Amino acid sequence: MGRWEPDAAGRLREAAMALYAERGFDGTTVADIADAAGVTARTFFRHFADKREVLFAGSEQLEQHMVLALAEAPTEATPMEAVAAAVLASAEFFDGMRRDYSRRRAAVITATPELRERELIKMATLTSSLTKGLLDRGVAPDVAALAAETGVAVFRVAFERWLVEPDSVLIADVIRSTLKTLSGLTA
Incomplete structure (x- = not known):
């Protein structure tokens, strides 16, 4: 494949996933990924800060999408209703996303302690952002933290x-079902 081919970021993601599955995360280098994608290491670094970011790129957009949905929830919504709106909005982010890629990504993260830690940091950052969004709505700090968590x-x-x-099951339906389960647990 020529180095001028379009969608270098997509090719890098796919190459990384294939190599992580074959060699493991620790057994794969940036140079390996770049070579498999038909680009230079320099091109890799134009798209990703390091080989972990291949798996976590897009986290900020998901967070922003959810925080915006929280802010746009009706003013009369309870803190948990506003958070539920944010969580349901995440389904829009995953619409069209290939579930196969998400499954492979999850397998790589689960198999690598360093990546599990990064995933936990991502979730903690999301929690902080949702908490701040609730505080901005005038919610008491302890209630905001509990609802966001x-x-x-x-x-x-x-x-x-x-x-x-x-594959036929939509993530929005799974989120609604999980929210219903939570409601039953807290009734």
Whole structure:
């Protein structure tokens, strides 16, 4: 493949996933990924800061999308209703996303302690952002923190469930089901 081919970032992601599956995360270098994608290491670094970021690129956009949905929730919504709106909005982010890629990504992260730690940091950052969004809505700090933590737990559980569901099951339906389960647990 020529180095001028379009979608270098997509090719880099796919090459990284294939190499991570074959050699493991630790056994794969940036040079390996770049070579497999038909680009230079320099091109790799134009798209990703390091080989971890191949798996985590887009996290900021998901966070921003969810925080915006929280801010746009009706003013009369309870803190948990506003967080539920944010979690449900995440489904829009995953519309059209290939579940196969998400499954492979999850397998790589699960197999690598360094990546599990990075995933936890990503979830903590999301929790902080949702908490801040609730505080901006005038919610008391302890209630904001609890609602945000609960929302991120719902997101995480629903996402993990979605990965093992048949391809015909939509993530929004899994999120709604998980929210319903939470409601039953707290009734």
